[in-house]
Amino acid sequence: MAQPQAQSERRTNWTNLLFFTLTPLASLILAPLYVYYNGLSWGLVTFFLVCFAISNLSITCGYHRYFSHRSYEVHPFIRWLYVFFGSGAFQGSVLQWSTDHRRHHREVDTDNDPYSINKGFWYAHLGWILLTEDPRHTHLRCHDLEKDKFIVWQHKHYPWIATFVGFFLPGLVAWAIGLGFWAGVIFGGALRIVVSNHSTFFINSACHYIGRQPYTDTNTARDSFIMAILTFGEGYHNFHHMFQADYRNGVRWYHWDPTKWWIGTLSFLGLASKLKRVSKEDILKAKLQMEEKLLVAKGASIEYVASLRQKVVEAQARARALHEELKRMKSQMEASIQGSAAAVKFAQIKRDSRQATEDFRNAYAQWLAYQRAFQPVRVR
Ligand SMILES: [Zn+2]
Ligand SMILES: [Zn+2]
Structure with missing residues (x-):
């Protein structure tokens, strides 16, 4: 039987390092330059916000609460949208994302937690992505998702789908509605990816750092209204770690949880069912x-x-x-x-x-x- 390799064998993931350095850099330079030369219109701001919402909801409603936790059932078309727009968020394939996330819940705060907060705030936030996968865990996958041909197809062709949906599509849409191709690539692509990514990464870092622990203190997850606003409702993370099967994170009706509201709307429209509630x-x-x-x-x-x-x-x-x-x-x-x-x-x-x-x-x-x-x- 092969001995597990040491975690120190993890090396720098140069592709990720370049991507997560260049996208913020490009956004920081190109977005102000674009505004300086072309001005900032309400149309462009709205376009950015819509792209941001689509991207985030595909991750929180799709990758997280649907694929990783199976907290509800959804119409195949919406499922397709989750996979399609989720790719454009540049957070990996559904298969990889869910594998990491399920392990995070199973092994939270331990050495086997892929983004354990005990290895530091920045490690949990982004550092873990800049390293190659831990050799001890590369064989682990979500078997239910591996049986899904569509998910396997996305995993196989992920870089191409991500590039098309993440950059080319916003450019194309922006060009079609008169904002211009490059406005779409910069605001609906690069800048949106940076903001959207850090919004998700906060769940792994700040949501294990800031806030209260009303339901359990057996792990570091915390509930915070501020974090809920920054993460599309995922900030009620203490509740989520205690009751991960629940489709809600903000359990009270007034808790800021756009993800829960979106799932509720889908259910109202007959596009989602079997919403799990504790x-x-x-x-x-x-x-x-x-x-x-x-x-x-x-x-x-x-x-x-x-x-x-x-x-x-x-x-x-x-x-x-x-x-x-x-x-x-x-x-x-x-x-x-x-x-x-x-x-x-x-x-x-x-x-x-x-x-x-x-x-x-x-x-x-x-x-x-x-x-x-x-x-x-x-x-x-
Ligand atoms: Zn967590
Ligand atoms: Zn979760």
């Missing part, structure tokens, strides 16, 4: 446990806090059970009301039908009688 009971249980820990750490009586927490859990369970019972009874009542209403309507239609047949017979009989009695009028 029960309110499980969420509260985790939250209470963390709060209990903090109270005890602050000196509260362990027995008293535990009994109080138990009381809340039991009260919630009883309230939930009664609520479910009430819902069941209501639906039964509605069904019986609907049943009797239908029966009344059926009887009414039956009576009306008999009357209509009688009316028809009478009318026809009258018609026949009239025919018989009718005397032709003589023309003079």
Whole structure:
């Protein structure tokens, strides 16, 4: 059996190093130059923001919550859009991204975590991408995704698809709407890629650094509203690491989570289904446990806090059970009301039908009688 190679055997990934150095550099030089010579229009700003949103949502809704966590089902066309526009974000193929991400959840904060925060903020943010893959993990893949021909096709042709969608397509669209090809390449391509990438990279770095831990302290993930704004809703990272199957990261309706809202909109339109949600009971249980820990750490009586927490859990369970019972009874009542209403309507239609047949017979009989009695009028 081959011995695992040391992590120090990882070398500089020159392709990534060049890409992640040249794109910010090109953006920093070309974007101000373009604005200096051509001015900044609302059209260009809107174009940049739309490209940015498409790119980010393809990663957060597609690569992350759909492909990596399977937190909902989606229409094949939307799935295709995720793969297509996700390629243009220049964060790797779905297969590679999901492999790394699933390992991050499985091995969070350990040496096997591909972007462990314990190796430093910048390592978790970008440093890990600038190194070749750890030889110990190159054989690891997501077997479910490997069976998917479309995903394997994207993985195989990723550099070409990424270049086309990431640079050429924004240029083409910008040219078609009158902004100019190079405006598209600079703003919808290079600058958008830089901003979009760092927005995602913050999830691996700052989201394990800034904020609170309301649900678990068994890992470094944190919840932060500021980070949620910067990451399209992925900033509720403590919740996400605790309940990774949930399609939401911001669990309350007012939590800033455009990714969750997009998935909700797709579901409303019938383009997404089977949205996974963790029960309110499980969420509260985790939250209470963390709060209990903090109270005890602050000196509260362990027995008293535990009994109080138990009381809340039991009260919630009883309230939930009664609520479910009430819902069941209501639906039964509605069904019986609907049943009797239908029966009344059926009887009414039956009576009306008999009357209509009688009316028809009478009318026809009258018609026949009239025919018989009718005397032709003589023309003079
Ligand atoms: Zn994480
Ligand atoms: Zn995740």
